[in-house]
Amino acid sequence: MKKLAxxxxxxxxxxxxxxxxxxxxxxxxxxxxxxxxYRVIFxxxxxxxxxxxxxxxxxxxxxxxxALRRHRPDRxxxxxxxxxxxxxxxxxxxxxxxxxxxxxxxxxWNMWWTWDARLTTTLVLWLIYVSYLLLxxxxxxxxxxxxxxxxxxxxxxDVPIVYMSNRWWVGQHPRPVFGGDPGSGMDPAMLPAFGWxxxxxxxxxxxxxxxxYHVERKSQKLAAREVQxxxxx
Amino acid sequence: MTxxxxxxxxxDLRIEWRSLDAIVSMLFFSGLVVVLFSLAFDPRGAFSQQIxxxxxxxxxxxxxxxxxxxxxxREIRHQVLDAQRMAPTPGAELFLAKVLANFLFVTLVQAxxxxxxxxxxxxxxxxxxxxxxxxxxxGTWALVANGTFFxxxxxxxxxxxxxxxxxxxPIFIPALLAMVQxxxxxxxxxxxxxxxxxxxxxxDIIFTTASLLLFDVVFNAE
Numbered sequence: 001m002k003k004l005a006x007x008x009x010x011x012x013x014x015x016x017x018x019x020x021x022x023x024x025x026x027x028x029x030x031x032x033x034x035x036x037x038y039r040v041i042f043x044x045x046x047x048x049x050x051x052x053x054x055x056x057x058x059x060x061x062x063x064x065x066x067a068l069r070r071h072r073p074d075r076x077x078x079x080x081x082x083x084x085x086x087x088x089x090x091x092x093x094x095x096x097x098x099x100x101x102x103x104x105x106x107x108x109w110n111m112w113w114t115w116d117a118r119l120t121t122t123l124v125l126w127l128i129y130v131s132y133l134l135l136x137x138x139x140x141x142x143x144x145x146x147x148x149x150x151x152x153x154x155x156x157x158d159v160p161i162v163y164m165s166n167r168w169w170v171g172q173h174p175r176p177v178f179g180g181d182p183g184s185g186m187d188p189a190m191l192p193a194f195g196w197x198x199x200x201x202x203x204x205x206x207x208x209x210x211x212x213y214h215v216e217r218k219s220q221k222l223a224a225r226e227v228q229x230x231x232x233x
Numbered sequence: 234m235t236x237x238x239x240x241x242x243x244x245d246l247r248i249e250w251r252s253l254d255a256i257v258s259m260l261f262f263s264g265l266v267v268v269l270f271s272l273a274f275d276p277r278g279a280f281s282q283q284i285x286x287x288x289x290x291x292x293x294x295x296x297x298x299x300x301x302x303x304x305x306x307r308e309i310r311h312q313v314l315d316a317q318r319m320a321p322t323p324g325a326e327l328f329l330a331k332v333l334a335n336f337l338f339v340t341l342v343q344a345x346x347x348x349x350x351x352x353x354x355x356x357x358x359x360x361x362x363x364x365x366x367x368x369x370x371x372g373t374w375a376l377v378a379n380g381t382f383f384x385x386x387x388x389x390x391x392x393x394x395x396x397x398x399x400x401x402x403p404i405f406i407p408a409l410l411a412m413v414q415x416x417x418x419x420x421x422x423x424x425x426x427x428x429x430x431x432x433x434x435x436x437d438i439i440f441t442t443a444s445l446l447l448f449d450v451v452f453n454a455e
Binding site for chain 2: 066120121124127128130131132134135138139140143144146147150151153154155157158
């Protein structure tokens with residue numbers, strides 16, 4: 001049953017991604033001012049949304065772990081697996097954001113990178129979650145999960161700074177396209193391509209997230225069984 | 234101020250007074266960073282005004298990591314850390330005492346370093362100089378509060394001396410940015426540092442509160 005669900009999900013994701021690619025590259029009209037390069041937004045923004053979603057899942061997992069670790073250790077392990085999976089997949093999507101951004105910036109701003117507030121803070125966010133993954137690698141044993149959960153909360157305190165930075169500080173990054181100033185927003189002809197790509201990349205991210213979660217659960221169970229066998233021996 | 238906090242603070246200050254380990258190593262290290270930067274960038278004229286704030290902050294940052302690594306490592310000998318863990322006082326007091334002690338050390342180092350700095354970089358403070366007395370303590374507090382917290386966190390890992398900068402620097406970047414921008418604004422007198430000072434104060438409040446709330450979790454992690 002589980003395998004069938006994953007199979008269907010994979011098929012739906014594949015179809016969505018092909019359709020999203022067609023919409024982004026062929027169906028959406030050329031931008032009046034930017035030309036073809038604006039199509040990066042169909043990958044840049046959905047990846048950013050996915051990255052934020054997965055970092056949020058990771059944070060929820062970490063808070064859940066801290067709350068449950070004393071009286072429900074089994075549930076706490078589940079939370080921790082979500083925290084790890086969210087952080088890893090989030091870092092991948094954040095990397096995509098940081099790569100597609102400069103590709104667009106090279107054409108639009110005539111420079112790869114600028115130390116604008118939003119760029120800087122997205123990079124900081126990426127660094128924080130990489131350091132989270134490093135901590136998980138360096139620290140060992142059950143205390144590692146607690147320490148990592150605490151670091152995750154500190155990392156998440158940075159997220160509001162990231163999100164608000166574009167509104168607080170005037171910078172190079174475009175003003176918010178959606179829900180920003182009056183007069184912002186996309187041409188209606190571009191919206192379907194944008195929506196399909198958000199859907200496709202979220203479906204893809206959730207697929208990877210779920211797979212990563214199951215791998216982590218398996219390795220947790222294996223570790224627990226090894227401990228039990230060592231105790232019995 | 235409660236008794237537990239006070240006795241932790243007095244103990245740390247006494248150890249430092251007798252050995253001077255942290256202050257001497259920080260002072261020499263940050264002095265080295267200042268010399269290295271002035272050789273690397275050849276600071277003359279208006280350019281020195283522009284980079285001096287950044288160099289001062291980064292020098293403080295590098296120097297205090299060396300001291301913060303020792304802040305908890307020193308307690309491992311004779312199982313002092315385990316004794317502190319068993320003590321029936323809230324861990325937040327111990328944490329606050331450590332932060333206050335290290336804050337005093339780093340501030341002292343900055344106070345000694347500042348004249349050297351002004352000489353080496355031929356600085357003239359164009360803005361309101363007294364604001365530096367607000368910016369530098371706020372930035373130092375952000376550095377020391379986070380640094381003490383993450384030092385307690387990384388003490389539980391393999392290669393802890395390596396891990397502290399790896400997790401401290403990313404979290405500290407927003408505060409470093411604000412600190413550098415505010416210091417540069419004061420030195421050059423070209424812009425108003427008040428937004429950056431507010432941001433530093435906000436950062437301090439947010440992260441100190443989080444540290445106080447979560448310190449027991451980290452300290453007693455098993």
